[in-house]
Amino acid sequence: GxxxxxxxxxxxxxxxxxxxxxxRSLDFQATTMFWYRQFPKQSLMLMATSxxxxxxxxxxxxxxxxFLINHASLTLSTLTVTSAHPEDSSFYICSAxxxxxxxxxxxxxxxxxxx
Amino acid sequence: xxxxxxxxxxxxxxxxxxxxxxxxYSYSGSPELFWYVQYSRQRLQLLLRHISRESIKGxxxxxNKGETSFHLKKPFAQEEDSAMYYCALSGQGGANNLFFGTxxxxxxxx
Numbered sequence: 001g002x003x004x005x006x007x008x009x010x011x012x013x014x015x016x017x018x019x020x021x022x023x024r025s026l027d028f029q030a031t032t033m034f035w036y037r038q039f040p041k042q043s044l045m046l047m048a049t050s051x052x053x054x055x056x057x058x059x060x061x062x063x064x065x066x067f068l069i070n071h072a073s074l075t076l077s078t079l080t081v082t083s084a085h086p087e088d089s090s091f092y093i094c095s096a097x098x099x100x101x102x103x104x105x106x107x108x109x110x111x112x113x114x115x
Numbered sequence: 116x117x118x119x120x121x122x123x124x125x126x127x128x129x130x131x132x133x134x135x136x137x138x139x140y141s142y143s144g145s146p147e148l149f150w151y152v153q154y155s156r157q158r159l160q161l162l163l164r165h166i167s168r169e170s171i172k173g174x175x176x177x178x179n180k181g182e183t184s185f186h187l188k189k190p191f192a193q194e195e196d197s198a199m200y201y202c203a204l205s206g207q208g209g210a211n212n213l214f215f216g217t218x219x220x221x222x223x224x225x
Binding site for chain 2: 034036042043044045046049093095103104106107108109
């Protein structure tokens, strides 16, 4: 099956710094990628839909200035957590699909810890 | 608004016993329903989707629009079925933005 890779898998940062997480589709082109957030023992919450070459669509309650999403190419989307705070500590997961309505392939996730 | 409910956080069954993981949904239109599975230390992966009407690894799920349910079933559980199972809903006919339930951790006891 198709492969989606996230980097880094773990990151620890100080409060107030910004952190960038990359999501790459390794063997297919993805016009759309999705970013999720998962708190411990809770479900995945869709944060935003990342569209190549255009602005991301954010879900209600997600601060677009806090979570910057850039989808610069058909194989790469980045999530930047700006001015991170301890409450931003979470597991961030991306997914991508080769075509609209196709199967979603998930990355392995990135665990962010903000001290 | 869409909602996916998985009432059981934990479910344990003995090997060879039938298993049913419950999922109920709320959506005003015609949703597409999925089951995703996450084995230990692995990423989420699609198990099955209702439009495919297929059996994967012995699992089946039938969409019941009257009861707004999409329960996952397997007649004989295996140890390798132990995993986290998420029911998910996609709205707007073919859209990929998924809304997940809270998940059910299935443990199959040898």
